[in-house]
Amino acid sequence: xxxxxxxxxxxxxxxxxxxxxxxxxxxxxxxxxxxxxxxxxxxxxxxxxxxxxxxxxxxxxxxxxxxxxxxxxxxxxxxxxxxxxxxxxxxxxxxxxxxxxxxxxxxxxxxxxxxxxxxxxxxxxxxxxxxxxxxxxxxxxxxxxxxxxxxxxxxxxxxxxxxxxxxxxxxxxxxxxxxxxxxxxxxxxxxxxxxxxxxxxxxxxxxxxxxxxxxxxxxxxxxxxxxxxxxxxxxxxxxxxxxxxxxxxxxxxxxxxxxxxxxxxxxxxxxxxxxxxxxxxxxxxxxxxxxxxxxxxxxxxxxxxxxxxxxxxxxxxxxxxxxxxxxxxxxxxxxxxxxxxxxxxxxxxxxxxxxxxxxxxxxxxxxxxxxxxxxxxxxxxxxxxxxxxxxxxxxxxxxxxxxxxxxxxxxxxxxxxxxxxxxxxxxxxxxxxxxxxxxxxx
Amino acid sequence: xxxxxxxxxxxxxxxxxxxxxxxxxxxxxxxxxxxxxxxxxxxxxxxxxxxxxxxxxxxxxxxxxxxxxxxxxxxxxxxxxxxxxxxxxxxxxxxxxxxxxxxxxxxxxxxxxxxxxxxxxxxxxxxxxxxxxxxxxxxxxxxxxxxxxxxxxxxxxxxxxxxxxxxxxxxxxxxxxxxxxxxxxxxxxxxxxxxxxxxxxxxxx
Numbered sequence: 065x066x067x068x069x070x071x072x073x074x075x076x077x078x079x080x081x082x083x084x085x086x087x088x089x090x091x092x093x094x095x096x097x098x099x100x101x102x103x104x105x106x107x108x109x110x111x112x113x114x115x116x117x118x119x120x121x122x123x124x125x126x127x128x129x130x131x132x133x134x135x136x137x138x139x140x141x142x143x144x145x146x147x148x149x150x151x152x153x154x155x156x157x158x159x160x161x162x163x164x165x166x167x168x169x170x171x172x173x174x175x176x177x178x179x180x181x182x183x184x185x186x187x188x189x190x191x192x193x194x195x196x197x198x199x200x201x202x203x204x205x206x207x208x209x210x211x212x213x214x215x216x217x218x219x220x221x222x223x224x225x226x227x228x229x230x231x232x233x234x235x236x237x238x239x240x241x242x243x244x245x246x247x248x249x250x251x252x253x254x255x256x257x258x259x260x261x262x263x264x265x266x267x268x269x270x271x272x273x274x275x276x277x278x279x280x281x282x283x284x285x286x287x288x289x290x291x292x293x294x295x296x297x298x299x300x301x302x303x304x305x306x307x308x309x310x311x312x313x314x315x316x317x318x319x320x321x322x323x324x325x326x327x328x329x330x331x332x333x334x335x336x337x338x339x340x341x342x343x344x345x346x347x348x349x350x351x352x353x354x355x356x357x358x359x360x361x362x363x364x365x366x367x368x369x370x371x372x373x374x375x376x377x378x379x380x381x382x383x384x385x386x387x388x389x390x391x392x393x394x395x396x397x398x399x400x401x402x403x404x405x406x407x408x409x410x411x412x413x414x415x416x417x418x419x420x421x422x423x424x425x426x427x428x429x430x431x432x433x434x435x436x437x438x439x440x441x442x443x444x445x446x447x448x449x450x451x452x453x454x455x456x457x458x459x460x461x462x463x464x465x466x467x468x469x470x471x472x473x474x475x476x477x478x479x480x481x482x483x484x485x486x487x488x489x490x491x492x493x494x495x496x497x498x499x500x501x502x503x504x505x506x
Numbered sequence: 507x508x509x510x511x512x513x514x515x516x517x518x519x520x521x522x523x524x525x526x527x528x529x530x531x532x533x534x535x536x537x538x539x540x541x542x543x544x545x546x547x548x549x550x551x552x553x554x555x556x557x558x559x560x561x562x563x564x565x566x567x568x569x570x571x572x573x574x575x576x577x578x579x580x581x582x583x584x585x586x587x588x589x590x591x592x593x594x595x596x597x598x599x600x601x602x603x604x605x606x607x608x609x610x611x612x613x614x615x616x617x618x619x620x621x622x623x624x625x626x627x628x629x630x631x632x633x634x635x636x637x638x639x640x641x642x643x644x645x646x647x648x649x650x651x652x653x654x655x656x657x658x659x660x661x662x663x664x665x666x667x668x669x670x671x672x673x674x675x676x677x678x679x680x681x682x683x684x685x686x687x688x689x690x691x692x693x694x695x696x697x698x699x700x701x702x703x704x705x706x707x708x709x710x711x
Contacts (some may be wrong), residue, residue: 364629
């Protein structure tokens, strides 16, 4: 413990406050948001690069989810630390809180879907371009078998309840984020230990609320894109995405702060190694575990109404993309990050975080974009289906995908930097800060 | 500072006066901080056969002692990878291939049609591959941990010392073994005394 008492840790403003020039990064983020979302909308409106309106709206859903998962991952980290009364993580909690703080305004990015649903953009956008069950008449005309199945689900899958639920999700996330962020900030000035106790007390209910809202949000916004299909594991899969994106974003924010010369002697290689472990555990191992569990049950049972979802992801260009996802999201980073050392150095851990964020985007694209062949019931063999749909393109290279995602990323980055500037970069009067500063991996 | 005690050689009546073989010297410290500072000096003095004994894990002691990183993770990774491939080969052979091999007795693979799947169905193999990976890795971790630590060991010369019993309660010890190439009874004792211990004691084998 000589190292604990041997040198004092610098908790001066220069070390734990975001300097004014760093706020310039916020303007870059805002610029990215405007250019990305504006440019994406321009491509969607003009139809450049052969962009269909349906593709544009789904690409926007991917981008929306890309930003959302980063913020939800931050919220998950914050309440889990309180839930487990963790000491090690206090030094890196503020970046996660700053990511979670975005949930207070992130609902704004969902407004385009409100307009799409209730007003519409004529041929440029109708709700059923994204969620086909939004217009049951059209669904019945195009695909009577699917409409027959979906009609049994209207008690849950109807517009009124859908929008009530969406409002509940955003309200719960905003309230949870506000609760943890504001109490943590209040402690900076009062140092009141009861604030920690209050956050601990409410972290249990927060975990339950978070689990339910993310699960049902995944059902509503992603799984219902293929309304006849269902998977009880889907919510967990989406949660893995939240953890992947959240931990990657946290690592990048923390490394960026350190590269600015901040948090010197506060955030050490020990903390970065543990963030790397979390990314490794949730982003690679748990993701692969859940993805495979979902796949194997459906593959083994081999029931057409369930296998269709995976069939859509095996035909044409989607087949190679599924393999790219398997290797990019699991195999390669698993081998690369399994050792202790890559998690301890900024360059390797940062590269892993960027890599995982990129493949999280591929994962969301893979979830949202493919369409289940509507004539699925007429195929006798897998070969027939894959031959007929051999030309299916993923349109992954379309710039609109990347512009919109960059826009959402920029918005989250700007919001995160703003949140970081509102308080010190460590909870400086948290009762467990000392424990966190002394933290060492054995 | 407390007194330095060197315990007299215990000789039981009727036994030859010739003292028993020396196991080594132990030095007792009151706080982890004292121990850490002393450990750094022992490390820098170039001793190899020495150890620290504490009632609880002391963070940073590995570094102070200059302990090299264990190769255990490499072995575990190797064992895990072996498990993955062994489980794959076992299933591929028993479910998908029909040739005969010698494995104690002559064994022939038996391609078996299960729910219309191809004989070589990797998804069906993965759960077993995963489990065997974990099994091999876990068994290797535990068995190598025992091997590297020289366990199980029912007796240790340090148990002779009454003073040493407090190593599991409230005191911190450094022991330097006599087999260390740098060990010279008088010189090492002087060295240990220079580390500011509460006491230094000789322990017999």
